[in-house]
Amino acid sequence: xxxxxxxxxxxxxxxxxxxxxxxxxxxxxxxxxxxxxxxxxxxxxxxxxxxxxxxxxxxxxxxxxxxxxxxxxxxxxxxxxxxxxxxxxxxxxxxxxxxxxxxxxxxxxxxxxxxxxxxxxxxxxxxxxxxxxxxxxxxxxxxxxxxxxxxxxxxxxxxxxxxxxxxxxxxxxxxxxxxxxxxxxxxxxxxxxxxxxxxxxxxxxxxxxxxxxxxxxxxxxxxxxxxxxxxxxxxxxxxxxxxxxxxxxxxxxxxxxxxxxxxxxxxxxxxxxxxxxxxxxxxxxxxxxxxxxxxxxxxxxxxxxxxxxxxxxxxxxxxxxxxxxxxxxxxxxxxxxxxxxxxxxxxxxxxxxxxxxxxxxxxxxxxxxxxxxxxxxxxxxxxxxxxxxxxxxxxxxxxxxxxxxxxxxxxxxxxxxxxxxxxxxxxxxxxxxxxxxxxxxxxxxxxxxxxxxxxxxxxxxxxxxxxxxxxxxxxxxxxxxxxxxxxxxxxxxxxxxxxxxxxxxxxxxxxxxxxxxxxxxxxxxxxxxxxxxxxxxxxxxxxxxxxxxxxxxxxxxxxxxxxxxxxxxxxxxxxxxxxxxxxxxxxxxxxxxxxxxxxxxxxxxxxxxxxxxxxxxxxxxxxxxxxxxxxxxxxxxxxxxxxxxxxxxxxxxxxxxxxxxxxxxx
Amino acid sequence: xxxxxxxxxxxxxxxxxxxxxxxxxxxxxxxxxxxxxxxxxxxxxxxxxxxxxxxxxxxxxxxxxxxxxxxxxxxxxxxxxxxxxxxxxxxxxxxxxxxxxxxxxxxxxxxxxxxxxxxxxxxxxxxxxxxxxxxxxxxxxxxxxxxxxxxxxxxxxxxxxxxxxxxxxxxxxxxxxxxxxxxxxxx
Numbered sequence: 001x002x003x004x005x006x007x008x009x010x011x012x013x014x015x016x017x018x019x020x021x022x023x024x025x026x027x028x029x030x031x032x033x034x035x036x037x038x039x040x041x042x043x044x045x046x047x048x049x050x051x052x053x054x055x056x057x058x059x060x061x062x063x064x065x066x067x068x069x070x071x072x073x074x075x076x077x078x079x080x081x082x083x084x085x086x087x088x089x090x091x092x093x094x095x096x097x098x099x100x101x102x103x104x105x106x107x108x109x110x111x112x113x114x115x116x117x118x119x120x121x122x123x124x125x126x127x128x129x130x131x132x133x134x135x136x137x138x139x140x141x142x143x144x145x146x147x148x149x150x151x152x153x154x155x156x157x158x159x160x161x162x163x164x165x166x167x168x169x170x171x172x173x174x175x176x177x178x179x180x181x182x183x184x185x186x187x188x189x190x191x192x193x194x195x196x197x198x199x200x201x202x203x204x205x206x207x208x209x210x211x212x213x214x215x216x217x218x219x220x221x222x223x224x225x226x227x228x229x230x231x232x233x234x235x236x237x238x239x240x241x242x243x244x245x246x247x248x249x250x251x252x253x254x255x256x257x258x259x260x261x262x263x264x265x266x267x268x269x270x271x272x273x274x275x276x277x278x279x280x281x282x283x284x285x286x287x288x289x290x291x292x293x294x295x296x297x298x299x300x301x302x303x304x305x306x307x308x309x310x311x312x313x314x315x316x317x318x319x320x321x322x323x324x325x326x327x328x329x330x331x332x333x334x335x336x337x338x339x340x341x342x343x344x345x346x347x348x349x350x351x352x353x354x355x356x357x358x359x360x361x362x363x364x365x366x367x368x369x370x371x372x373x374x375x376x377x378x379x380x381x382x383x384x385x386x387x388x389x390x391x392x393x394x395x396x397x398x399x400x401x402x403x404x405x406x407x408x409x410x411x412x413x414x415x416x417x418x419x420x421x422x423x424x425x426x427x428x429x430x431x432x433x434x435x436x437x438x439x440x441x442x443x444x445x446x447x448x449x450x451x452x453x454x455x456x457x458x459x460x461x462x463x464x465x466x467x468x469x470x471x472x473x474x475x476x477x478x479x480x481x482x483x484x485x486x487x488x489x490x491x492x493x494x495x496x497x498x499x500x501x502x503x504x505x506x507x508x509x510x511x512x513x514x515x516x517x518x519x520x521x522x523x524x525x526x527x528x529x530x531x532x533x534x535x536x537x538x539x540x541x542x543x544x545x546x547x548x549x550x551x552x553x554x555x556x557x558x559x560x561x562x563x564x565x566x567x568x569x570x571x572x573x574x575x576x577x578x579x580x581x582x583x584x585x586x587x588x589x590x591x592x593x594x595x596x597x598x599x600x601x602x603x604x605x606x607x608x609x610x611x612x613x614x615x616x617x618x619x620x621x622x623x624x625x626x627x628x629x630x631x632x633x634x635x636x637x638x639x640x641x642x643x644x645x646x647x648x649x650x651x652x653x654x655x656x657x658x659x660x661x662x663x664x665x666x
Numbered sequence: 667x668x669x670x671x672x673x674x675x676x677x678x679x680x681x682x683x684x685x686x687x688x689x690x691x692x693x694x695x696x697x698x699x700x701x702x703x704x705x706x707x708x709x710x711x712x713x714x715x716x717x718x719x720x721x722x723x724x725x726x727x728x729x730x731x732x733x734x735x736x737x738x739x740x741x742x743x744x745x746x747x748x749x750x751x752x753x754x755x756x757x758x759x760x761x762x763x764x765x766x767x768x769x770x771x772x773x774x775x776x777x778x779x780x781x782x783x784x785x786x787x788x789x790x791x792x793x794x795x796x797x798x799x800x801x802x803x804x805x806x807x808x809x810x811x812x813x814x815x816x817x818x819x820x821x822x823x824x825x826x827x828x829x830x831x832x833x834x835x836x837x838x839x840x841x842x843x844x845x846x847x848x849x850x851x852x853x
Binding site for chain 1: 668669672673675676679680682683685686687688689690
């Protein structure tokens with residue numbers, strides 16, 4: 001009964017979304033406050049019904065109701081409870097439901113927390129948000145019903161994929177979607193502003209917290225996915241430039257650009273049409289991601305089961321939303337008056353460089369991701385674009401950005417004094433060069449690009465800290481006074497310092513773990529010795545152990561340095577007989593300096609059990625943990641900025657149309 | 667100028683949309699790897715029979731000169747999908763009269779013999795590719811793979827992976843019909 005109930009709730013949500021997509025926007029056009037305010041109840045009710053549908057599906061997974069096709073295909077009664085719950089969003093249908101849940105949640109959140117936003121803008125925004133809801137709810141009801149029944153029901157479910165039974169992976173889609181779909185509300189704000197024909201500094205201030213929230217979730221989601229790949233896949237890699245990774249990375253890049261250009265719009269009333277365009281394009285790239293993952297357009301390891309029918313429907317949604325919003329942009333953008341003027345050396349100019357580089361980088365990733373499709377369409381040739389392309393094009397493009405990031409916070413609005421800035425950064429520059437020379441002395445050899453990246457990372461880190469120290473006049477005034485100044489600084493400023501420093505930390509990780517990684521793949525038998533990165537690793541042999549629903553071949557490795565035992569590593573290869581698959585449980589000795597990472601793969605030959613020979617992959621990845629620390633700092637920086645009082649209080653309300661004052665509150 | 671610039675994103679989006687629409691063509695499979703061997707003569711090779719099996723060995727000469735195109739299947743006893751595919755191939759031999767030749771890929775002879783004894787042996791000839799050298803000549807990416815070879819030794823079609831499931835069988839059967847590899851029966 002509950003599945004039908006869930007299905008019915010979805011249909012009701014669609015009906016509500018249809019009303020919400022018309023009534024508030026009509027109210028805004030006619031100045032009817034009642035109609036405008038209907039958006040609040042409608043969006044909350046819509047969230048409620050989608051939430052009920054989601055709960056109904058989750059219940060079906062929790063109780064293993066195999067009469068529901070989706071449950072039978074994607075769950076199994078023997079799965080641990082956590083993964084039964086996570087399986088709710090593991091399939092195409094379920095993840096789409098999560099998508100819509102987050103979409104409606106953002107709509108409801110705006111109507112709930114957006115009390116400082118003028119009614120007409122809010123009404124239009126929520127109507128636009130409802131248009132997206134209508135598109136995806138109808139898509140779900142027409143082509144991908146998650147509550148499809150199955151008769152007769154099977155004895156047990158189909159899926160026990162042990163590789164996907166991981167906490168990191170269970171949490172990865174919700175966070176990623178929170179970011180992906182979170183940009184929908186920014187898109188709705190942009191379209192509403194275009195419809196209204198007015199973008200000003202207040203608009204930018206209202207949009208910023210939503211952009212920040214989406215950006216934080218996306219950052220956390222991407223980092224978590226990359227962390228999972230690193231720990232679980234047994235390759236020791238954390239980024240593969242796979243199409244599906246790229247489609248999550250592109251909204252992040254453009255969202256980062258949006259975050260910064262919105263600052264210029266907020267503070268200086270400039271970059272208005274550019275900010276609007278970024279808001280539209282960021283969500284368009286999220287939609288593109290949804291399309292690529294679900295249509296089978298490109299080959300990827302992540303893709304869902306492919307159905308061209310569904311692909312066509314999503315493409316139609318894309319054409320309507322992206323095509324429609326960009327057409328509106330083409331019509332309205334030229335009418336927007338230019339805002340504050342600025343000199344070529346100013347904070348505005350610095351942020352412009354930031355935006356240009358981020359946009360160009362997004363374009364590069366987009367082109368590289370879709371190039372196989374373009375080439376196949378034009379010439380029929382099939383190729384794949386992999387890491388060499390992205391590493392050669394993307395990384396050099398990012399380096400100037402890191403340089404400007406160090407400078408940016410020192411520049412003042414309108415017109416800055418470059419000579420003065422360099423004067424203040426003299427010591428930072430000298431220290432960075434000394435630092436990279438020291439690292440060069442320690443490593444003795446490595447790609448030039450790696451040293452350049454390290455140089456810029458040190459530069460960014462020190463410049464960011466120095467800027468923060470200058471602000472609170474650390475060392476200039478007594479420590480207590482500096483502390484008081486730090487407390488009085490807006491949280492957004494702390495947030496920026498934290499996020500910029502976080503990126504510098506992450507760059508150390510990126511560079512260290514790729515440029516100075518040592519890797520050995522060897523056949524080993526009991527007693528074999530491997531030397532790697534100053535460690536002497538002895539393979540003692542493999543034991544057969546049994547787990548709850550698997551058996552494991554566990555290798556024992558003794559790690560010594562200078563003759564002293566440092567640690568023992570126990571990499572496992574687990575075989576799950578019921579699911580007929582196996583996973584690699586790598587063993588990692590994790591320190592801040594680097595990870596020693598060992599995994600055993602399939603036996604070296606088919607009669608390994610007799611000979612005891614195994615394939616051992618052993619890696620040393622210097623500084624790899626800096627990636628996760630840096631990512632965490634990025635998210636934390638976003639959080640600090642989001643908690644800034646300025647964003648919560650907002651601009652004073654303006655009387656935009658007479659209706660707002662003449663109609664009494666309900 | 668500003669007006670034209672404002673239209674640029676829309677124009678680019680429309681171009682992208684056009685490519686996407688093309689990409690959705692249901693007959694297009696982005697993961698399909700075209701074989702460089704298609705339309706090319708099959709590589710030269712000579713393989714001994716599987717030790718302990720009565721079925722004779724296989725060389726390139728055995729593939730040519732038949733009355734119709736033949737199917738060459740690369741299989742191994744350690745490959746689970748091959749077991750599923752085996753039934754399909756047996757049916758094709760028994761009901762449709764295809765002529766089936768095999769390459770036993772990186773397999774221990776005693777395992778292969780046991781496997782064929784259990785499941786039946788639909789192959790006319792089987793070459794034993796113990797070290798996988800001939801697999802490289804054929805450019806196989808895994809087991810199983812099937813090729814359709816013309817009477818003059820030209821490779822007509824390559825199928826990567828097991829021919830299992832309605833869709834795969836239909837695709838393979840269509841290729842067989844096109845090549846004329848099915849037995850003509852008067853019905």
